[in-house]
Amino acid sequence: MGQLYQTQRAMRHMRKAAMQRGVIAILDVGTSKIACLVLRFDGDAPALEGVGSMAGQSNFRIIGAATTRSRGVSFGEVAAMAETERAIRTAVQAAQKMAGVRVDHVIATLSGARPRSYGLDGEVEIEAGQVTEGDIGRVLAACEMPDYGDGREVLHAQPVNFALDHRSGLADPRGQIGQRLTTDMHLLTVDATAIENLLYCIKRCDLEVAGLASSAYVSGISSLVEDEQELGAACIDMGGGSTGISVFIRKHMIYADSVRMGGDHVTSDISMGLQVPMATAERIKTFYGGVVATGMDDREMIEIGGDTGDWEHDRRTVSRAELIGIMRPRVEEILEEVRQRLDAAGFEHLPSQQIVLTGGGSQIPGLDGLATRILGQQVRLGRPLRVQGLPQAATGPAFAGSVGLCLFAAHPQDEWWDFDVPAEKHPARSFKRAFKWFKDNW
Amino acid sequence: MRPLNRLFRRPPAHGVRRDPAPTRWGYRYQRLMLTPAFRIGMRFGLPALFVALIGGIWFGQADNRTAFAAQVDRVKAMVQQRPEFMVGAVEIEGAEPALAAAIKAFLPETMPVSSFDLDLPEIRTRIRELTAVADATVRVRPGGTLEIVVTQRVPVAVWRYVDGLRLVDAEGVMTGMIAQRSDRSDLPLIAGDGAREKIDEALALFAAAAPVAPRIRGLVRMGERRWDLVLDRDQRILLPAEDPVPALERVMALDEAEDMLDRDIAAVDVRNEDRPTIRLTEQALVRLRRVSENN
Numbered sequence: 001m002g003q004l005y006q007t008q009r010a011m012r013h014m015r016k017a018a019m020q021r022g023v024i025a026i027l028d029v030g031t032s033k034i035a036c037l038v039l040r041f042d043g044d045a046p047a048l049e050g051v052g053s054m055a056g057q058s059n060f061r062i063i064g065a066a067t068t069r070s071r072g073v074s075f076g077e078v079a080a081m082a083e084t085e086r087a088i089r090t091a092v093q094a095a096q097k098m099a100g101v102r103v104d105h106v107i108a109t110l111s112g113a114r115p116r117s118y119g120l121d122g123e124v125e126i127e128a129g130q131v132t133e134g135d136i137g138r139v140l141a142a143c144e145m146p147d148y149g150d151g152r153e154v155l156h157a158q159p160v161n162f163a164l165d166h167r168s169g170l171a172d173p174r175g176q177i178g179q180r181l182t183t184d185m186h187l188l189t190v191d192a193t194a195i196e197n198l199l200y201c202i203k204r205c206d207l208e209v210a211g212l213a214s215s216a217y218v219s220g221i222s223s224l225v226e227d228e229q230e231l232g233a234a235c236i237d238m239g240g241g242s243t244g245i246s247v248f249i250r251k252h253m254i255y256a257d258s259v260r261m262g263g264d265h266v267t268s269d270i271s272m273g274l275q276v277p278m279a280t281a282e283r284i285k286t287f288y289g290g291v292v293a294t295g296m297d298d299r300e301m302i303e304i305g306g307d308t309g310d311w312e313h314d315r316r317t318v319s320r321a322e323l324i325g326i327m328r329p330r331v332e333e334i335l336e337e338v339r340q341r342l343d344a345a346g347f348e349h350l351p352s353q354q355i356v357l358t359g360g361g362s363q364i365p366g367l368d369g370l371a372t373r374i375l376g377q378q379v380r381l382g383r384p385l386r387v388q389g390l391p392q393a394a395t396g397p398a399f400a401g402s403v404g405l406c407l408f409a410a411h412p413q414d415e416w417w418d419f420d421v422p423a424e425k426h427p428a429r430s431f432k433r434a435f436k437w438f439k440d441n442w
Numbered sequence: 443m444r445p446l447n448r449l450f451r452r453p454p455a456h457g458v459r460r461d462p463a464p465t466r467w468g469y470r471y472q473r474l475m476l477t478p479a480f481r482i483g484m485r486f487g488l489p490a491l492f493v494a495l496i497g498g499i500w501f502g503q504a505d506n507r508t509a510f511a512a513q514v515d516r517v518k519a520m521v522q523q524r525p526e527f528m529v530g531a532v533e534i535e536g537a538e539p540a541l542a543a544a545i546k547a548f549l550p551e552t553m554p555v556s557s558f559d560l561d562l563p564e565i566r567t568r569i570r571e572l573t574a575v576a577d578a579t580v581r582v583r584p585g586g587t588l589e590i591v592v593t594q595r596v597p598v599a600v601w602r603y604v605d606g607l608r609l610v611d612a613e614g615v616m617t618g619m620i621a622q623r624s625d626r627s628d629l630p631l632i633a634g635d636g637a638r639e640k641i642d643e644a645l646a647l648f649a650a651a652a653p654v655a656p657r658i659r660g661l662v663r664m665g666e667r668r669w670d671l672v673l674d675r676d677q678r679i680l681l682p683a684e685d686p687v688p689a690l691e692r693v694m695a696l697d698e699a700e701d702m703l704d705r706d707i708a709a710v711d712v713r714n715e716d717r718p719t720i721r722l723t724e725q726a727l728v729r730l731r732r733v734s735e736n737n
Binding site: 086 | 462463464466470472477
């Protein structure tokens with residue numbers, strides 16, 4: 001636990017250093033694509049009239065963007081280290097080339113790694129009568145850690161709610177008078193090996209990690225509008241290898257999960273069903289795919305093509321209805337799975353049950369109609385927020401995670417490790433630690 | 443025919459773009475090239491280093507060094523010996539013929555000489571070191587003339603010293619020697635140790651003694667402390683060490699009122715300002731006594 005606290009704190013310091021330098025890269029390691037955006041922070045207000053600071057989104061600008069076909073990533077986890085490293089290198093190099101600057105710090109996200117949410121609460125007595133920053137650190141440290149198992153790491157530990165005596169729903173209790181401070185914390189753990197593999201890949205690319213985030217979380221930041229985040233909404237990020245679910249209320253994520261199925265499974269279904277290579281299947285899916293068949297679709301014939309030299313084989317055609325018949329069960333399965341996860345999380349108890357579909361998979365025509373049947377009436381398709389300098393090609397829903405990560409880089413939410421551990425939690429051997437620091441750094 | 447080597451392989455079907463990953467070293471090289479300091483170094487540092495290296499290797503050989511030095515000297519001489527830079531004539535202004543001859547001794551003997559070879563500050567210092575010169579300006583005029591403007595020291599007094607008569611200017615600097623007092627009878631005479639250092643006081647005293655100017659023989663510095671004004675008939679006016687000029691003016695006033703100095707007096711002593719004293723000559727004293735005895 002202490003180890004993790006230090007690691008995350010180190011990442012925060014790294015982020016601060018990157019901010020000072022003014023250039024930071026974000027890296028979205030997905031199953032189907034790896035995106036790298038280079039952000040420049042200049043901190044000046046926008047020159048446009050009538051545009052406010054937009055919650056800090058205006059103080060950065062994307063100066064380099066590149067995506068590459070992902071290799072060696074499956075289910076949002078690194079499956080082949082060397083391939084992934086090469087893909088990251090490709091994306092980073094192209095983005096650097098476009099930006100014309102060298103990037104040393106990178107904030108990464110990953111979509112898989114089996115995230116699991118925990119709700120914690122902690123309670124302390126206030127000594128000074130007035131809540132200080134130290135008290136917040138204390139109450140966060142007082143949360144009882146669940147036994148989340150070996151081989152798992154805490155990715156996010158965000159205080160969601162503070163309550164002082166009998167007043168709940170405080171966002172920032174500092175400076176308020178009270179006796180008993182309680183907090184609710186949302187803890188997200190992921191598989192440690194997945195994180196370590198990703199960190200190792202990034203390290204092999206000579207980059208320093210300045211932060212890690214869950215893809216479901218950052219997609220939610222970018223695709224949910226403010227009132228949805230406030231009133232309660234779920235963001236379904238339908239990626240290539242996994243589908244991320246994040247539930248937001250009062251502008252805090254309270255639940256995150258991921259379904260280990262995504263667009264790639266649809267593609268592989270098409271590939272198997274039509275006996276075509278994956279690349280062709282992907283192309284057919286993006287050009288002709290859908291989930292609601294109409295009478296017109298029976299007549300629309302799609303050339304499947306082939307490369308065998310056999311005329312009969314290479315001239316195969318399939319009707320669009322058949323294609324939809326292959327895709328629909330898999331999409332339904334994904335949405336059913338999402339439904340189950342949301343039910344398990346108690347999503348129906350939220351005051352507003354808005355569901356936002358985003359991610360590359362959400363571009364299947366007719367998906368919103370299908371999702372309405374499975375997930376409930378309030379479903380919309382979400383696109384990520386627009387940020388300055390983002391190329392047109394990267395504004396689609398497939399980039400919800402990348403854009404969210406930009407926002408996360410600009411304005412990370414306070415997490416447990418942003419507050420100092422109370423003094424009694426410090427080991428008594430602080431002199432030894434100081435000595436070690438000297439030894440490590442000199 | 444299908445080419446069999448890999449370079450000319452057909453692009454993959456259905457337009458899947460080749461997406462080659464950079465090699466690890468290629469990636470590092472690109473990052474290095476994006477580092478600002480490294481780029482500046484490559485753009486400016488490396489060429490500079492290269493040039494310095496070439497130059498260093500070339501100059502490392504003794505033959506090359508001497509050849510280079512000889513070439514530099516040759517070019518320098520060629521430029522310096524151009525007629526535009528040659529100095530052919532000397533013009534000395536404000537100096538007596540004797541002084542001019544002395545100044546000429548400092549100049550190079552063979553006259554058409556390059557102005558680069560003339561050390562004008564050195565010439566000027568040496569001219570200024572001459573006792574008769576107060577200040578000097580040395581410059582090369584366009585047209586190749588060396589112009590020397592000399593301000594001579596003006597002697598204001600004759601100083602009698604153990605080895606003869608010297609001329610002294612207003613600052614107490616000796617400007618020359620004369621053989622006889624009559625050579626410069628227009629200048630007042632001073633004598634005694636330390637007279638030269640107090641020349642300004644002496645001049646003030648001579649000015650104050652203007653009413654008896656024809657009678658003045660000179661001023662004598664007594665014990666490096668005070669002045670005696672010596673008149674003809676061996677008359678002396680003993681002046682105080684402090685404020686001699688007002689004392690002398692008082693004596694002059696007495697003289698004007700009473701014709702004191704025309705009388706038979708050996709010395710007037712005004713060293714004590716409260717009590718001026720006069721000393722009679724021997725004969726005057728005898729006579730005075732006789733007159734007083736008769737009465």
